[in-house]
Amino acid sequence: MSFIQLTNIDAGYVRGKPVLKNFHLNVEQGELVSLLGPSGCGKTTTLRTIAGFIMAEKGKVVIGGKDYTGVPPNKRNIGLVFQNYALFPHLSVYENVAYGLKRRKVPKELIPGKIKDVLNLVSLIGYENRLPAQLSGGQRQRVALARSIVIEPDLLLLDEPLSNLDAKLxxxxxxxxxxxxxxxxxxxxxxxxxxxxxxxxxxxxxxxNEGTIEQMGTPQDIYERPETPFVARFIGFDNHLKGKMIRNSEEGIRVAVGDTEILSTRKSGRSSELQIGDAVEVFFRPDDTEILDKKLPNTVEAHIDYANYQGNTTQYSLSVEGTAIRAIVAGRQVPYNAEKVWISIPADKLIIEEDRGH
Amino acid sequence: MKNSKILLLILIVMFVFLIGPFIVIIISSFSSQTVMRFPPEGFSLRWYDKVLNIEMFRTTFWMSLKTGLAATFTALVLGVPVAYTNVKYRYPGKNALELFFSSPAIVPGLVVGFALLRFFIYVSGIPILLGLYLGHTAILFPYTVRVVSASLRNFDAGIEEAAVSLGSSPLHAFFAVVLPNIQSGLIAAFILAFITSFNNVPVSLFLTGPGVATLPIQMLVYMEYYFDPTISALSSIIIVITVIIVQSAEKVLGISKYM
Structure with missing residues (x-):
């Protein structure tokens, strides 16, 4: 049995419609699972349903074998870390961290030791008496972390905890x-x-995406083998061309893009279900391309709209039969004023997905 | 360049228009003549002396102070939960209710006063003093709701949720985390409401009666009979006290952002 089980959840109504509908999620103990998606995809609603700030209208929430459906958030043993830290502005670092311990009636004599341990863990020894306003963004987030892990929660929920920090931090x-x-x-x-x-x-x-799970898997699975057009696009397969399925064989999948035939040797989750004649989309990353001045296998004809030389790479904006394509290639591979070029995409870097009319 | 000169002129005219009367009153209060006149002739503090020695002013000052404090306190105690509910939750008919809560601030004071008179004194037959207190509470309520709402909107709801996730009940989180962080809003609401009550004429006019009068009502009555600068002196005192209270609250708490 999984550590966290969300079963059949309907939750988070917006204008009469649930954000999550018939939603399922299983998370194993000790895992770090990311919910990844654009804003409005339901990831925060999922988090808040687990935390108990949104009560599921339907379905079951089980955490660590305990049925938490209908249990208010203050009775769940869950740590929360917010995007904007949400530290108590009127309390010192020490009092912020002590808050949860006091609410949990931890014996008074144990509190200082626990706080010292956790502040040590997040390298904030010496900051006990500062107020949140006297700390930097990174330090505030450390306090928020310390505050939520000192209560030894069953589970830690983090809602975009790093997005307010600068790149280096x-x-x-x-x-x-x-x-x-x-x-x-x-x-x-x-x-x-x-x-x-x-x-x-x-x-x-x-x-x-839109309240449902598009794909779950290891980071490699997601990055290398997106299973849906949405995931492919979200994970950086920015280029897509429309085509038609021609053949599905041992060698790979052959697709016609315009007059050109393209081969993909890359297995993605659902490509084997495709039928001959199906409308498909071909996805590839801008940095998996090459720009050539002659036709070779697995190339499509394109014309350069714009080239931006950046030293070690050149960024091209191209168009293939009216579809905009971006390419990032090493050095400068063709003259800027080339009339006609061919974009080459290695067969193992191409993903074929069913065209769902996006 | 030319534009900015015109703007400056408008600014000065507005300033004179707003501040001028106060300056006239303050200057005329130092007159040594028995009839109000501007510019005053001579200089004396006799009208200040007189103000402090008129018993009616002393008793009505205390009446205004007590009414103001009690009504402000009540309006805050009622206003905080209403503001909290309105900022935090959405419910059907919320806009209509918000408008209703602010109606005493929109409807002319005389109408409110008359309505309260009909309701409190004629229908309920309650004592005048109680009517005055309840009437002031009613007119202060929209102010406290509005100012407290503004400060609650500035308060990050995540902070409250953090407290709840750490084990506070929603009620405990409100007292332990929300209230301490909207202190300056509460103080701003208190000051605004108290000054509103202390200066109120139209509502008090209907809700005062034999033996029960507030200071502004007493001042009106006095002005009907005497034309000496006593009222100027009293007004000057009130102006100075008000300015001191508001300025120090602004310096210490920066309350203007809630008003």
Missing amino acids: RDEMRAELSRLQHQLGITMIYVTHDQIEALSLSSRIIVM
């Missing part, structure tokens, strides 16, 4: 979170819209 805090997770072995659910954060932190990623 974000890298640091990411490493720190990873270390904490390994050190404490605590189950974490991490909500983010940043794919790099999700890829680098998670043991498993759940990509969400």
Whole structure:
């Protein structure tokens, strides 16, 4: 039995419609699972349903074998870390961290020791008497972390915890979170819209869209083998061309894009279900391309709208039969004024998905 | 360049228009003549001396102070939960209810006073003093709701949720985390409501009676009989006290952002 089980959840009504409908989620103990998706995809609603701030209208929430359906948030043993830290502005660092311990009636003589341990863990010894306003963004997030892990929660929920920090601090805090997770072995659910954060932190990623799970898998699964057009696009397969399925064989899948035939040798989740004649979309990453001045196998004809030389790479904006394509290639591969070029995409870097009319 | 000169002129005219009367009153209060005149002739503090020695002013001052404090306190105690509910929750008919709560601030004071008179004194037959207190509470309520709402809107709801996730009941979280962080809003609401009550004429006019009068009503009555600068002196005192209270609250708490 999984550590967290959301079964058949309907929750988070917006204008009479549930954000999550018939939603299922299982998370194992000790996992760090990311909920990844654009804003409005339901990832925050999922988090708040687990925390208890949104009560599911339907379905069941089970955490660590306890049925939490209908249990108010203050009776669930769950730590929460917010995007804007949500520290108590009128309390010192020490009192912020002590808050949960006092509410849990932890014996008074044990509190100072626990606080010292946790502040040590997040490298904030010496800051006990500061107010939140006297701390930097990174330090505030450390206090928020300390405050939520000192109560030894069954589960830690993090809602875009790094998005208010600048790039350098974000890298640091990411490493720190990873270390904490390994050190404490605590189950974490991490909500983010940043794919790099999700890829680098998670043991498993759940990509969400419009209240449903598009795909779940390891970071490699998600990055290498997106199973739906949405996931492909979200994870950086920015280029897509429309085509028609011609053949599905041992060698791979052959697709016609315009007059050109293209081969994909890459297996993605649902490509084997495709039938000959189906409308499909071909996805590839801008940095998996090459720009050539002659036709070769697996190339499509394109014309350069714009080229931006950036030293080690050149960024091209191209169009293929009216579809805009972006390419990032090493060095400068063709003259800027080339009339006709061919975009080459390696067969193992192409993903074929059913065209769902997006 | 030319534009900014015109703007400056408008600013000065407005300033004179707003502040001028106060300056006239303050200057005329130092007159040594027995009839109000501007510019005053001579200089004396005799009218200040007189104000402090007229018993009616002393008793009505205390009446205004007590009414103001009691009504403000009550309006705050009632206004905080209403503001909290309105900021935090959505429910059908919320806009209509918000409008209803602010109606005493929109409807002319005389109408409110008359309505309260009909309701309190004629229909319920309750004592005048109680009517005055309840009437002031009713007119202050929209002010406290509005100012407290503004400060609650500035307060991050996540902070309250953090307290709940750490084990506080919603009620405990409100007292432990929300209230301490909207203190300056509460003080702003208190000051605004108290000054509103202390200066109120139209509602008090209907709800005062034999033996029960507030200071502004007493001042009106006095002015009907005497034309000496006593009222100027009293007004000056009130102006100075008000300015001191509001300025120090602004310096210490920055209350203007809630008003």
